[in-house]
Amino acid sequence: MKYLFLLASLGVATTGPAWSQRLAYTVEPAGQATDKLRVTLTYQTADTTQTTFHYPTNFWGETNLENCLTELQANMPLQRETTGDWVVVTVRHRPGQRVRLRYTIRPDQHDTLRNERTFRPIIEQGYFHVYGFALFMKPLRYWASEQDQQKVRVQWRLPKSMPFLSSLQPQTASRVQVTGRRSLLESSMFLGGKLQLQALPVGQTQVWFATRPFRHFQVDSAARHLQLAVQAQRAFWQDPGPPSFLVSLLPTYDPWTERKHRQSVSGTALADSFSAFATDNKGPAIASRVDYLLFHELMHTWIGHQIRIRKEERQYWFSEGFTEYFQTQLRLRTHLLTPAQYVAELNTEVVRPLYLSPVRNVPNDSLNYQRFWTSRDYEKLPYRRGFLFALYLDNQLKNTTPHSLADCMRAILARSYTTNREGFTDAELLAIIRETTGFDPTPAYHRYIQQGQLIDFVTLSLPPGLRVQPAATDSVPVFEVSGPPSEALYQFLIR
Template sequence: MYRSIGALLVVLLVLVSCSNPNPNQIDYNITVTHKDSIDQLKVEMKFMPSQDGITILEYPNSAWGQEELHNAIKEMALEKVSGTIEVNKDSGWIVLNHPENLKELHFRYVLQQDFEKPITSRKTYRPIIQPTYFHLFSHNLFMVPKSAGESLDLVINWNGLGPKDVIQNSFGSQQKTQHLKTLPKQEFLEAIFVGGDFEVNAIPIKDNTVYLATRGEWVPFTVGDMKAILKETIIAQRDFWNDHTQEYFTVTMQPIYTPNGSSYQGTGITNSFATSFSNNEFMEVEQMVHLFNHELMHNWIGSIIKNENEEEQYWFSEGFTEYYAFKNIAKNNINEAGSTHFINEMNSIIRKLYNSPVFLAPNSEINYENFWASRDYANLPYYRGAVFAFYLDLEIRRLTDGEKSLDVVMHQILEDAREKDQKLNHDYFLSVMKPILGEQFQEFFNKHIENGEPLPLGDLFNKLAVDFSPQSDVFELGFTFNEEHKVISNVIEGSTAYMAGIRNGDKVISSNIWYGDIERNAEIGIERNGSTQNFSFLPVKKGPVPQIQNTDENLTKLGF
């Protein structure tokens, strides 16, 4: 009798469990399909809806500098029940009105690329759905019920793929069915999903695996180059942080169209980073080295060490990441770049900072709107933060006779982020720095980070006994383009552009400009009075911008 009652209780518990579905579970069934010769992704969802009959699905209309993302949604429908669908673009919501007290809701939507070819750097953060491949970030692929909470149980199935097609994402390689348990929603929404004609290479690193997913034939470098540099970078960075715990990591490389010059960008996200490179002769291996080292550093700075207010701490999450990218490359001689690389990169970033049109902008102006709308504001926290990190590194070395460096601070910040879930904010950063640099550091920080006043590098370099030159050539294009980038205006008399012959009103036919680079000629093709002309000039001027000298004494002070 005892055993029979026990068995009955087990059965009842199972029945109760089955009758109460998991409100955090979402099943996605995704099918690669074609309609009227147009490539699409059909997404079918199954989940527990809100019991009051109103379920909100989150799908941002604006994200990562992109607007009108809802344009990619071509169909939406409730299945098996009657109801209505409302779209609230301002909130980034899809509102489903359905019967109350449902245990399960079926919903379907279709995504389609909302722009014409070519794929350029400005389009890579939109859903890309092509005949032979797709490339999407999870926030513009998956709708997520607001009621599901902050920890999700997910099942993702892929259908409609060819026998040779690849599936690669932030959570697995070549898995057409994935079960993701207790996954934080934020990690899910900051992920990359690609598929189709990608080539996937597995790179073993100290009992863990990194996957490199690329598309097509590359002009500037081979897949072998990419694998070698990626492996060097990951080993060096994981050794720096004493962290080889990440069993899975994926890197995607998508070729983009750039008619003149080169362009490259990357985004560090959950268990992965996604990159885009110009696939032409202007792209150089050194640019790939820099991007890999910057973006992979976000595995720690930005992923584990999180900003409390995203843009407000970009001086740290982007600027300190930039500094440690330079340092990592040089310290580990990645791609045979050594200490000279570090000196050259720091001098370059000092020039870019002190020549920026928004050089004096306070930190409060580095906000979402400015960062995504303006190249100058987007670059400012990289430059300002990297130069600030460089100074702090030197100052800590000076005060401790070389026994400590900024590395000690970074390891403490990482430990606090892991052990205490500490977010990076200004008060916390000051609390870490004051025991090393004293109470007066708060005034220094407020002046040069909060208020944006320039560091007096000449005076600081003198205090630090760093050999430097007091002035240098700095980048000056010498004119501006109109908004459409088709006409030249505001040519500066006496500039190298003016002396080369460029004038206001010239119509732009072609341009190849390495912004911030004082060693490469700018190439401009124009039309004037019915005839075409080509100009080549070095876009520089002299400026009172200090530059570090490449001496043995300096390299010793820098820890090389």
């Protein structure tokens, strides 16, 4: 079997199109083992005698990923060492020789799926859910820069009857050739095996929805809300989005959340896809937290993926905070939230945790990779600070100009297709808001984002029917709907 496979692999590689340096991966189950994937990498080396490959050991906040990389072999002598954030594999070869590396990827933790390990390879119970960064060892010099685009072939050899989906287009194909940045490969997603797969029609396109059974939650209702989310977001952006889209939603088990009757959800937006995880705990909160998660991650299709930022953590006030603001607005628009629930969520999820956060006043520049991934307080800061800045700006624009912040978002989207394909700086985002509305947000940005001052909503004019009670004893202001929920408030908020 092994021998046959090798022949087939070489056959594929030699009859492929002529690339300057060819990189191909074949992924398959590792023999009878149900908790491993075997990866074969073939790479046409350049005119050198040594090639270095990288596999991350610290990535997306995960550490020691090297434990997932096992049984590494090559068709020539290799040297493996861990240096800094990387497993570094060096092979010596003749100039132009084809290197073939083979390794297996396996989970290094085997508990019932906890939220803390969902970024790591999940290969268990007859299914797999893995991200490209933890699957693909990459030749160091194949991509000359972050922006460089190169061709890669990815082929999955799975039993014919096994369901399979990937973030790479076309999403049902087990063999694809893509041209993209290194990050396209790193933030790809692959899943298959014992999963419930649904093709949800939305307009002319399809959303693939992959789940596992939940005990305390109706997956069908999440599917309907996902369709609503896609329709609402396309309408908001006036943009069709990708030709097809993949969403995974898996149940996780966290003993502490069950004990405390809490729900823990997490998700990651990727190209043309996102993954989502929710604790499978009893209680009414789970459905609304899953709605939140689906709308949030889907919003990143535009804010984050199409509208790119230049400096990760430093611009999360925009890519996470504005995502939070507009996904909440769209849940209101689709009536998954009532105005009263909108205001309640504003208090409990944004205002109160921000005002009580020990880092509520730190300057924006203090946010970096290390703090974001290791401190829950820092991690949540840009979501909440950015939300309130968006609320402030939107309110100012609606009260003093004929425009709304949504108009500015569509103007930013238009630029993302023309002059700002590589992303936006803060100054560029602010300039577009000023050009679109005539209102200059720069002074407020310096105060509320850069310096980290809290916004004094008490002194501002608010939407009709919304008021804010000054901070009580614990110094946290409270938003309230004054009087019966009014159509005017709803219309103001969704404009």
